[in-house]
Amino acid sequence: MIARRELLAGAAAVGALAAAPAAFASESPWGLGVENAPVDGYAPAAMRRVHGRAPSGLEGSLYRNGPGWFRYGSSSTGHWFDGDGFIQRFAIADGQARHSGKFADTLKRRIEQQRQEIVFPGFGTRGVRGAPVQSPDDINAANTSVMIAGGELWALWEGGSPTRMNPETLDTIGIRPFREDLAAMPFTAHPKVEPNGRIWNIGAYGQRVIIWRLAANGVLEDAQVIDVGSRSYLHDWAVTERHLIIPLQPWVHDRMTAPMVDGYTWHGDQPFRILVLDKNDYSNRRTYELPAMFYFHTGDAWEDSDGTIRFDLCASPNAHFVTEQARTMLQQDSGETPSAELALAVLHPDGRAELQRSGIHGEFPQTDRRRQGLARDLVVIANDREVSTLGLMNWRTGASDSYSFGAGQMVQEHLFVPKPGASGERESWLVGVTLNERERATEVHVFDAASISDGPVVIWRSRYAAPLGFHGTWRGA
Amino acid sequence: MYRSIIAALVLATAVVPTARAQDASGALTVQLSGLEPQGAVMIQIFASETAYAAGQAASAQRVVVDGATEEARFEGLAPGQYAVRLFHDVNGDGRFNTNPFGIPTEPFAFSNNARGTFGPASWSQAAFALNAGENTQAIAVGGGQ
Ligand SMILES: [Fe+2]
Numbered sequence: 001m002i003a004r005r006e007l008l009a010g011a012a013a014v015g016a017l018a019a020a021p022a023a024f025a026s027e028s029p030w031g032l033g034v035e036n037a038p039v040d041g042y043a044p045a046a047m048r049r050v051h052g053r054a055p056s057g058l059e060g061s062l063y064r065n066g067p068g069w070f071r072y073g074s075s076s077t078g079h080w081f082d083g084d085g086f087i088q089r090f091a092i093a094d095g096q097a098r099h100s101g102k103f104a105d106t107l108k109r110r111i112e113q114q115r116q117e118i119v120f121p122g123f124g125t126r127g128v129r130g131a132p133v134q135s136p137d138d139i140n141a142a143n144t145s146v147m148i149a150g151g152e153l154w155a156l157w158e159g160g161s162p163t164r165m166n167p168e169t170l171d172t173i174g175i176r177p178f179r180e181d182l183a184a185m186p187f188t189a190h191p192k193v194e195p196n197g198r199i200w201n202i203g204a205y206g207q208r209v210i211i212w213r214l215a216a217n218g219v220l221e222d223a224q225v226i227d228v229g230s231r232s233y234l235h236d237w238a239v240t241e242r243h244l245i246i247p248l249q250p251w252v253h254d255r256m257t258a259p260m261v262d263g264y265t266w267h268g269d270q271p272f273r274i275l276v277l278d279k280n281d282y283s284n285r286r287t288y289e290l291p292a293m294f295y296f297h298t299g300d301a302w303e304d305s306d307g308t309i310r311f312d313l314c315a316s317p318n319a320h321f322v323t324e325q326a327r328t329m330l331q332q333d334s335g336e337t338p339s340a341e342l343a344l345a346v347l348h349p350d351g352r353a354e355l356q357r358s359g360i361h362g363e364f365p366q367t368d369r370r371r372q373g374l375a376r377d378l379v380v381i382a383n384d385r386e387v388s389t390l391g392l393m394n395w396r397t398g399a400s401d402s403y404s405f406g407a408g409q410m411v412q413e414h415l416f417v418p419k420p421g422a423s424g425e426r427e428s429w430l431v432g433v434t435l436n437e438r439e440r441a442t443e444v445h446v447f448d449a450a451s452i453s454d455g456p457v458v459i460w461r462s463r464y465a466a467p468l469g470f471h472g473t474w475r476g477a
Numbered sequence: 478m479y480r481s482i483i484a485a486l487v488l489a490t491a492v493v494p495t496a497r498a499q500d501a502s503g504a505l506t507v508q509l510s511g512l513e514p515q516g517a518v519m520i521q522i523f524a525s526e527t528a529y530a531a532g533q534a535a536s537a538q539r540v541v542v543d544g545a546t547e548e549a550r551f552e553g554l555a556p557g558q559y560a561v562r563l564f565h566d567v568n569g570d571g572r573f574n575t576n577p578f579g580i581p582t583e584p585f586a587f588s589n590n591a592r593g594t595f596g597p598a599s600w601s602q603a604a605f606a607l608n609a610g611e612n613t614q615a616i617a618v619g620g621g622q
């Protein structure tokens with residue numbers, strides 16, 4: 001690190017400032033995870049098994065998405081959330097794992113690669129003066145999550161359309177509207193898929209929200225626009241068997257300014273509202289209130305027979321991570337914000353709401369997707385801050401289990417993968433990725449959900465140190 | 478943020494004739510490319526910054542789209558600064574369609590292939606000098622995706 005700093009000072013002295021941002025990025029503990037991936041991605045390559053052995057029956061692919069390109073020389077993205085979508089595949093078959101990756105071929109990326117500079121405005125990026133933007137999809141980074149629908153892999157953003165890709169080659173097919181009159185409408189990176197395959201999603205624009213309903217094959221069934229009465233930052237939401245749950249946090253877009261993130265204000269004196277809509281009649285609504293808090297992610301929701309609704313979320317006292325750390329981590333280490341706390345929001349039939357805190361910390365909550373909208377016990381979270389741990393909470397018993405990865409491992413989202421022929425939540429593997437800073441390599445870790453404190457049953461190490469990602473999906477073989 | 482371009486393209490149906498130069502008038506050929514062969518392109522030309530801002534076109538044409546390229550020709554124009562704006566009425570309903578959040582769902586374009594930032598191109602981006610005799614503007618429509 002010292003050597004790097006001296007080198008940097010030397011470089012600056014001779015005017016070679018173009019080298020600076022990349023060097024700065026490596027000063028942060030997050031640095032390795034926000035370096036540009038190779039322009040052509042990663043060709044499929046075998047991963048090395050460095051621990052344990054592959055459990056029999058684990059066959060399929062983990063697809064992950066996240067920002068993978070941040071800078072051209074001194075021209076840098078202003079916020080982690082604005083990097084180009086880089087889709088990675090970890091294909092597991094016959095006890096072996098292979099890693100590949102490719103950028104989503106977006107308009108934004110094509111133009112910026114051609115000009116070799118950051119051109120477009122984004123969530124936390126100003127863009128160049130006069131950047132050509134005629135539609136939100138012109139700045140669509142396709143960088144937040146992935147889903148499988150209709151045999152395609154969709155790279156999801158939240159301000160515009162899904163970008164359709166080939167799940168085998170990771171080649172980009174392109175953007176195709178669900179219906180001509182709904183082109184360029186927002187579609188969040190957190191669609192909810194019912195056990196029968198039906199897909200629900202939302203997209204926010206000001207205080208209006210579109211509610212999407214798609215068939216299992218990705219074809220539009222219905223889309224309606226509602227007014228939610230608040231310009232709250234809306235990244236994730238929740239769905240039960242009968243209701244749609246739209247949390248409206250007091251981080252509100254109340255100024256039109258560039259970059260967009262600067263237009264949000266934290267209103268700590270205002271409540272965290274939760275709008276609950278009847279799936280069959282969006283005009284049938286109730287609103288609940290909790291004390292102010294910030295969240296990115298929910299886990300999932302369910303309701304009891306008496307109408308009590310429960311959903312997990314990762315709650316922070318304020319918006320510090322998104323307004324500060326997610327920008328400065330691209331330039332230098334400015335200190336980390338504390339991790340969010342896993343909590344369960346409980347909405348009672350009499351209109352009261354309460355928040356049950358778990359005492360365990362982390363983000364990227366995941367549940368058994370076969371139980372989407374249904375009663376369940378478990379939720380898994382990854383803590384990438386104070387300590388690097390995977391935590392598994394059981395809401396029914398109140399007990400939690402955890403595994404510590406030790407220093408130098410950035411733990412990312414882990415997904416429930418059902419064991420073949422089994423139906424219980426605990427009869428699942430938890431499959432996810434870490435960035436091993438010491439080995440400068442991305443790793444796949446597989447845990448048995450019944451005993452995560454026993455440690456991973458297998459670890460595969462890639463030959464690549466891939467950028468950190470956000471969210472993924474599992475496609476069974 | 479998209480409101481201004483909607484207003485500009487939808488409401489500007491008025492055509493204000495310019496004084497025709499007796500001699501030495503100019504002609505403008507607008508060459509369109511990148512078209513999906515359906516519907517029609519609605520083209521307007523403007524003779525001043527004020528007229529451009531007010532949506533008062535000096536001349537307008539509707540060109541039926543049968544192929545990936547089409548042409549429109551405007552004649553008898555006084556030499557000077559002009560700007561062209563157009564939209565491709567893909568579904569042929571005569572309107573510049575938008576999605577429920579007011580974002581255009583049909584391609585639109587300007588002379589010089591100028592593009593605005595979250596809205597129409599400015600006069601200074603789109604303006605070009607029209608000289609006496611033949612003039613050409615080659616415009617890629619929907620050239621983005
Ligand atoms: Fe997310």
